[in-house]
Amino acid sequence: MTTTKEQKKTGGLAGIVAGDSSICLCSAEDENLYYRGFSIEDLTDHSSFEETAFLLLRGYLPKPNELQDYRKKLKRLRNIPSSLKKVLELIPAQASMMDVLRTGCSFLGTIEPESSNTNALDIADRIIASLPSMLLYWKIFHDGNKIPNLEIEEESLAGYILHLLHGKPPKEEHRRCIDISLILYAEHEFNASTFTARTITSTLSDFYSAICGGIGALRGPLHGGANEKAMELIEEIANPKEAKAHTLDLLSKKQLVMGFGHRVYTKSDPRTVVIKKIVKNLIKTKKEAELFEIAEIIEKVMWDEKQLFPNLDFYSALAYHFCGIPTPMFTPLFVIARSAGWAAHILEQRAHNKLIRPVSNYIGPSHQSWSKAKRNDS
Amino acid sequence: MTTTKEQKKTGGLAGIVAGDSSICLCSAEDENLYYRGFSIEDLTDHSSFEETAFLLLRGYLPKPNELQDYRKKLKRLRNIPSSLKKVLELIPAQASMMDVLRTGCSFLGTIEPESSNTNALDIADRIIASLPSMLLYWKIFHDGNKIPNLEIEEESLAGYILHLLHGKPPKEEHRRCIDISLILYAEHEFNASTFTARTITSTLSDFYSAICGGIGALRGPLHGGANEKAMELIEEIANPKEAKAHTLDLLSKKQLVMGFGHRVYTKSDPRTVVIKKIVKNLIKTKKEAELFEIAEIIEKVMWDEKQLFPNLDFYSALAYHFCGIPTPMFTPLFVIARSAGWAAHILEQRAHNKLIRPVSNYIGPSHQSWSKAKRNDS
Numbered sequence: 153m154t155t156t157k158e159q160k161k162t163g164g165l166a167g168i169v170a171g172d173s174s175i176c177l178c179s180a181e182d183e184n185l186y187y188r189g190f191s192i193e194d195l196t197d198h199s200s201f202e203e204t205a206f207l208l209l210r211g212y213l214p215k216p217n218e219l220q221d222y223r224k225k226l227k228r229l230r231n232i233p234s235s236l237k238k239v240l241e242l243i244p245a246q247a248s249m250m251d252v253l254r255t256g257c258s259f260l261g262t263i264e265p266e267s268s269n270t271n272a273l274d275i276a277d278r279i280i281a282s283l284p285s286m287l288l289y290w291k292i293f294h295d296g297n298k299i300p301n302l303e304i305e306e307e308s309l310a311g312y313i314l315h316l317l318h319g320k321p322p323k324e325e326h327r328r329c330i331d332i333s334l335i336l337y338a339e340h341e342f343n344a345s346t347f348t349a350r351t352i353t354s355t356l357s358d359f360y361s362a363i364c365g366g367i368g369a370l371r372g373p374l375h376g377g378a379n380e381k382a383m384e385l386i387e388e389i390a391n392p393k394e395a396k397a398h399t400l401d402l403l404s405k406k407q408l409v410m411g412f413g414h415r416v417y418t419k420s421d422p423r424t425v426v427i428k429k430i431v432k433n434l435i436k437t438k439k440e441a442e443l444f445e446i447a448e449i450i451e452k453v454m455w456d457e458k459q460l461f462p463n464l465d466f467y468s469a470l471a472y473h474f475c476g477i478p479t480p481m482f483t484p485l486f487v488i489a490r491s492a493g494w495a496a497h498i499l500e501q502r503a504h505n506k507l508i509r510p511v512s513n514y515i516g517p518s519h520q521s522w523s524k525a526k527r528n529d530s
Numbered sequence: 531m532t533t534t535k536e537q538k539k540t541g542g543l544a545g546i547v548a549g550d551s552s553i554c555l556c557s558a559e560d561e562n563l564y565y566r567g568f569s570i571e572d573l574t575d576h577s578s579f580e581e582t583a584f585l586l587l588r589g590y591l592p593k594p595n596e597l598q599d600y601r602k603k604l605k606r607l608r609n610i611p612s613s614l615k616k617v618l619e620l621i622p623a624q625a626s627m628m629d630v631l632r633t634g635c636s637f638l639g640t641i642e643p644e645s646s647n648t649n650a651l652d653i654a655d656r657i658i659a660s661l662p663s664m665l666l667y668w669k670i671f672h673d674g675n676k677i678p679n680l681e682i683e684e685e686s687l688a689g690y691i692l693h694l695l696h697g698k699p700p701k702e703e704h705r706r707c708i709d710i711s712l713i714l715y716a717e718h719e720f721n722a723s724t725f726t727a728r729t730i731t732s733t734l735s736d737f738y739s740a741i742c743g744g745i746g747a748l749r750g751p752l753h754g755g756a757n758e759k760a761m762e763l764i765e766e767i768a769n770p771k772e773a774k775a776h777t778l779d780l781l782s783k784k785q786l787v788m789g790f791g792h793r794v795y796t797k798s799d800p801r802t803v804v805i806k807k808i809v810k811n812l813i814k815t816k817k818e819a820e821l822f823e824i825a826e827i828i829e830k831v832m833w834d835e836k837q838l839f840p841n842l843d844f845y846s847a848l849a850y851h852f853c854g855i856p857t858p859m860f861t862p863l864f865v866i867a868r869s870a871g872w873a874a875h876i877l878e879q880r881a882h883n884k885l886i887r888p889v890s891n892y893i894g895p896s897h898q899s900w901s902k903a904k905r906n907d908s
Contacts, residue, residue, distance in 0.1 A: 164732065164884035165548055171541055174894030189895035190903070198900055213903050235620045239637070242613045247640040254742060255640055258633040259617070262625040342890045344733050348743060351726045354542065355750025364632060365726060365743035372733025374885050415887050506542035507752050509793050512720045516552030517567035522576055525568070525591050 166415065170342055170508070171350070175208060175496050178341040184422045187339050188212070196426050201309055201334035202226060205492035208339055209276055209499065222277075223307060229281035230312065231302050232256075233263055237289060245294035249287060249484045250371040254364050256286035261360025272502070275359045276495035283488050284309060287481070288316040309488070310334060318476060326475040329430050330485070333471055336423045336464055337486050339493030341416070345369035345376065349494040353501040354508040366494045367487055373410060376490075379482040382411035383469035386446055395449035403457055411466030412454050423464040431467050434474040443470060544793065548720055548886070549728070553586060553874050556719040562800045565717050566590070574804050579687055579712035580604060583870035586717055587654055587877065600655075601685060607659035608690065609680050610634075611641055615667060623672035627665060627862045628749040632742050634664035639738025650880070653737045654873035661866050662687060665859070666694040687866070688712060696854060704853040707808050708863070711849055714801045714842055715864050717871030719794070723747035723754065727872040731879040732886040744872045745865055751788060754868075757860040760789035761847035764824050773827035781835055789844030790832050801842040809845050812852040821848060 177186040185192040188207050195204055206214045206222050214222060239259050243252055257279060266275055285302050292300035306312040306321070310330035314322035322330075340346070348369040349362040370376035389398050402409055414421055435441050447462075447470055454460045472482050555564040563570040566585050573582055584592045584600050592600060617637045621630055635657060644653055663680050670678035684690040684699070688709035692700035700708075718724070727744040748754035767776050780787055792799055813819050825840075825848055832838045850860050 163549055164886050165543075165546075165888035166884075168543075168546060168888045169891045170543055170888035171890055172893045173890035174892070176890075177892045177894065178889075186897065189898035190900060191897065194900035198904075238620055239617050242616055243637070243640045248643065248736075251636065251640045251643065251736075251738070254739060255633065255636040258629065258636045258742065259621070262621045262629045262633055265626065265629065342888050344729055344885060344887050347886070347888060348726055348729050351722055351729065352743065352747040352750070355722050355747050355753035355755070357746055357748075357750035357753075357755075358626075358629075360629070361632060361746025361749050364636065365730065365746050368735055368739025368743050369730040369733050370735075371739050372730070372735035375733035375735075377733070377735075415885070416889065506544075507722060507793070508542050508725070509722050510543035510546045510548035510720050510725060511556075511794065512549055512551035512554075513547045514552070514555045515550045516555065519564065519569065520567035522568060522572035526576075 165510075170347060171501075171506075172504070173341065173497070173500060174211075175493070175500060176339045176341045178416045180416055180418060183417055183419050185340070192336065192422055192426065195335050196332045199335060201331050201338065201489070201492075204335045204338050205280060208492050208496040209273060225277060226281040226309065227307070227312075229278050230285050232260070232282050232285050232289065235263060236260055236286065240286060240290040241293055243290060248371070249291070249480050250367060250376075250487070252290045253283060253287055253484055253487050254367040254371075256290070257283065257360055257367060258364045260286075261358065261364075266358040266360065272359060272499060276492075276499070279359070279363055280488070280491045280495065281309070283491055284313045284316070287484050287488075288313070291481075292316065313485070313488070314475065317481075322475075325434065329434060329471055329475055332430060333427065333468055333485070334489040336427060336468070337489035339490070339496065343375065344372075345490065346494055346497050350497050350501045351508040353498045354505055356502075356505065359495075359498060362498050363491060363494055366490065370483060370487055370490065376483040376486040378410040378463075379465040379469045379472070379486065380479050382466045383473055383479045383482065385409065385411075386443055386450070386469065389446050389450075392442055392445040392449060395446045396453055399450050399453040400457070403453075409450070409454060409460075411469065412458070412460040412462055414461075414463050417461075417463075420461045421463040424462050424467055427464060427471055428462075428467045431470045431474065434471065436474075440474055443473070543888075548725060549879075549884075550882070551719065551875070551878060552589075553871070553878060554717045554719045556794045558794055558796060561795055561797050563718070570714065570800055570804065573713050574710045577713060579709050579716065579867070579870075582713045582716050583658060586870050586874040587651060603655055604659040604687065605685070607656045608663050610638070610660050610663050610667065613641060614638055614664065618664060618668040619671055621668060626749070627669070627858050628745060628754075628865070630668045631661055631665055631862055631865050632745045632749075634668070635661065635738055635745060636742045638664075639736065639742075644736040644738065650737060650877060654870075654877070657737070657741055658866070658869050658873065659687070661869055662691045662694070665862050665866075666691070669859075670694065691863070691866070692853065695859075700853075703812065707812060707849055707853055710808060711805065711846055711863070712867040714805060714846070715867035717868070717874065721753065722750075723868060724872055724875050728875050728879045729886040731876045732883055734880075734883065737873075737876060740876050741869060741872055744868065748861060748865055748868065754861040754864045756788040756841075757843040757847045757850070757864065758857050760844045761851055761857045761860065763787065763789075764821055764828070764847065767824050767828075770820055770823040770827060773824045774831055777828050777831040778835070781831075787828070787832060787838075789847065790836070790838040790840055792839075792841050795839075795841070798839045799841040802840050802845055805842060805849055806840075806845045809848045809852065812849065814852075818852055821851070 289300050306315045311327045345366040349366040352362040352365045684693045689705045723744040726747040727740040730740040730743045
């Protein structure tokens with residue numbers, strides 16, 4: 153046992169190295185984020201989600217023709233089988249969208265299973281390409297009780313999502329905002345959902361099981377669910393004048409304010425700078441300007457009172473809202489982006505596998521006598 | 531950081547304490563296993579799976595009337611909704627049974643979701659009671675293309691499984707064998723699937739997500755899948771005379787022999803003693819006696835050559851085989867049993883929650899220049 157006292161006290165494996173990885177550097181030193189060595193600023197300035205997914209999965213930047221082929225492949229893999237559509241129709245209209253994705257992915261694994269004849273990269277690409285289709289097929293079907301057409305002409309995944317959701321080609325600035333958001337959310341080292349996917353993979357289970365586990369973990373408000381909770385908070389404040397008092401009130405009641413702080417970064421989240429700038433540029437209406445003002449006031453109070461900074465989730469909530477995305481779809485968008493990171497980690501775990509199996513510190517009752525327990529019963 | 535050199539080297543979190551628990555003591559000292567302080571011998575000698583599940587979930591042995599009520603509750607919760615039946619019908623006949631359970635559980639979470647109005651214990655009981663129904667509804671439907679009747683009169687889960695599977699009331703010795711096997715498989719501390727369920731729970735996600743993750747992790751041959759692999763090995767040996775040479779041949783080719791050794795126990799698996807005795811008593815035919823003989827020869831070779839002992843999976847394979855259970859159903863039976871343990875850990879994790887989020891040791895490329903990478907492209 154290599155357990156230290158500190159380890160036991162800390163809990164949640166905080167600071168514990170669970171394995172080697174060459175996918176992502178979430179650097180506490182320069183408080184920056186790198187995918188395969190490329191900074192998040194370079195990726196959001198110059199790249200696309202598709203190129204980033206290629207980089208994460210294949211380990212290098214695609215040449216122009218490789219990127220073109222990859223875009224075509226993802227586009228080709230968007231449509232979903234008819235039996236999966238039937239399952240999506242059977243999922244109730246009021247279901248959680250995360251449950252829709254978890255179930256859709258799990259069912260896809262029964263009709264297109266991984267086997268010795270399949271290529272893991274193909275399955276990864278299939279999942280990345282088809283998750284938006286599952287989600288929006290289910291949503292459009294139940295919203296309007298009509299059969300959605302998934303075969304629309306959009307080159308990027310970001311454009312495809314917005315076009316399907318709104319039934320028309322998106323504005324270029326919205327398409328780019330979602331594209332950048334997908335890059336920012338694509339990967340983040342051994343976070344809870346990625347670590348879940350790796351733990352499942354470590355038993356040599358299949359790709360779909362690992363992704364379903366990732367979706368399940370991301371569903372929780374302490375992980376992916378935070379962007380939805382951030383939006384709910386911003387919206388429950390009537391106007392900027394009330395923002396400070398409202399936030400202070402939450403803090404005095406010891407309520408969690410979602411979208412702040414991070415287990416790895418200590419001073420700021422490098423992704424927040426990127427998404428906040430985009431959010432600011434998207435503001436068109438007085439209402440939007442007010443929401444942004446409220447968000448900035450919450451940010452200031454959280455820093456002044458708790459020395460906590462907004463993480464990616466906080467301003468992503470506003471970005472999605474300004475792009476016309478309904479709040480319950482925020483975490484599902486996170487899933488779509490992170491599926492690229494999960495897939496990269498699944499491949500890496502397989503390449504150097506060791507079963508992930510910690511131990512517990514037993515604090516329960518010592519040996520109980522059966523006959524005595526049963527005597528006390530009567 | 532509390533990381534030690536040894537930790538980094540070991541990998542897979544071996545020996546790392548990931549949290550406190552009062553559910554199960556998997557003792558390396560006396561090489562024994564205790565659920566809530568009761569030894570596995572006492573439980574398999576005196577208890578039933580239902581009583582054990584109650585103990586794991588509620589933390590104490592039920593009084594006679596409590597046990598009676600609990601049995602009735604589990605029986606009442608067996609039947610599954612018609613939309614879930616339709617989904618099971620849509621899953622192909624050749625699908626993995628583990629994928630059937632993962633998908634069935636995920637779908638159930640969309641129609642009977644956890645919310646602030648539901649009781650977590652009720653959801654746990656619902657899942658434990660309905661997993662066998664999902665599995666056997668799917669199997670019977672596809673085997674005979676008929677609509678299965680799930681409402682049969684069997685008091686125990688073990689009897690229900692065997693009765694549904696074989697279409698007639700089981701022999702008492704088979705019912706008891708499966709009952710004991712369910713007790714033995716019900717719980718085992720922070721194994722990979724339980725740890726997966728706890729990691730998912732630690733984000734404050736829902737019950738179904740955590741169970742789906744557990745199923746996905748158990749699916750792998752380094753975890754639950756081992757009992758199926760053990761049976762395949764025993765069956766591929768034509769007769770006892772060939773068993774020694776065959777096993778030595780596998781070892782010389784450095785192939786993994788499944789069902790041997792354990793991350794926690796070092797000398798023997800206390801559960802093996804229990805299940806091996808039962809297997810021996812089930813032998814009726816010459817063929818069965820031969821299979822048992824083959825298994826014992828493999829056991830001897832593995833000890834002589836590698837000092838590895840058979841774990842629970844090895845003789846459980848024969849137990850299931852002798853009860854007329856098809857091999858692809860072995861790991862699903864493990865799921866049904868372990869769902870009780872997972873549920874207990876989900877409740878415990880929630881009661882003292884801390885996000886499970888380790889870190890990785892980055893070994894990838896250092897900062898890459900975007901412009902340079904792109905120049906090299908052309």
